[in-house]
Amino acid sequence: MEEYLPLVVNFAKNHSLMVICWFAVFFAVIYTFVQSAMSKTKTINNNEAISLINNEDAIVIDLRSIEEFQKGHIINSLNILPTEIKNHNIGKIEHHKEKPVIVVCATGLSAKTSAELLAKQGFNHVYSLQEGINGWNTANLPLTRKHK
Structure with a gap:
């Protein structure tokens, strides 16, 4: 040596x-x-998201603008803007803190930040969708235009 x-x-x-x-x-x-390793959130792929939605009744939060959301979103997803999460204006999802929450944006990049904020606000199982709605759409997974 x-x-x-x-x-x-x-x-x-x-x-x-x-x-x-x-x-x-x-x-x-x-x-x-x-x-x-220290993050309270996890990035998941489309198959994992589908499994969480179907098996664990996960809540999907779409961070895109209202116009983008209305053009097509994952069924039963809720449209909440990142500024609402940042300002703790999350009244419509406050009661879902124990359920899995999947945060979705257009490309999967900005969802991570909002997912971390939700975890800090007391949500226990927070995920961000890898590649976002663009990846979901590329995989030919269904989008809906109906708003819940």
């Missing part, structure tokens, strides 16, 4: 940018892993 140490030091000196980039990627991966 001692014979390799000078070679490693020499490599690091000659390729310092590559070594710095490697350490940056390494720590970014560790940070992401720890952050997801």
Whole structure:
């Protein structure tokens, strides 16, 4: 092992940018892993969402604008804007704290933030839909235009 140490030091000196980039990627991966492990929410795929809706009576919260929601949404979903969640204006879902809650946006990116906020507000089983409504639609899963 001692014979390799000078070679490693020499490599690091000659390729310092590559070594710095490697350490940056390494720590970014560790940070992401720890952050997801400590998160109170989980990102789920379409099949997991369907299972939660059918088997555990999950509530679907659609974060998109009213116009987007009216063009098509998951059946029985509720349209709540992210600002309402941020401002604790969640009266219409307050009584669902013990049920699974699936947060949906257009692409799956902004749902994670609102899901974390709901978890902090006392919801016990909060999920965000991976790829959002776009992924749901791409998988040819049904959307409805009726509002509950």
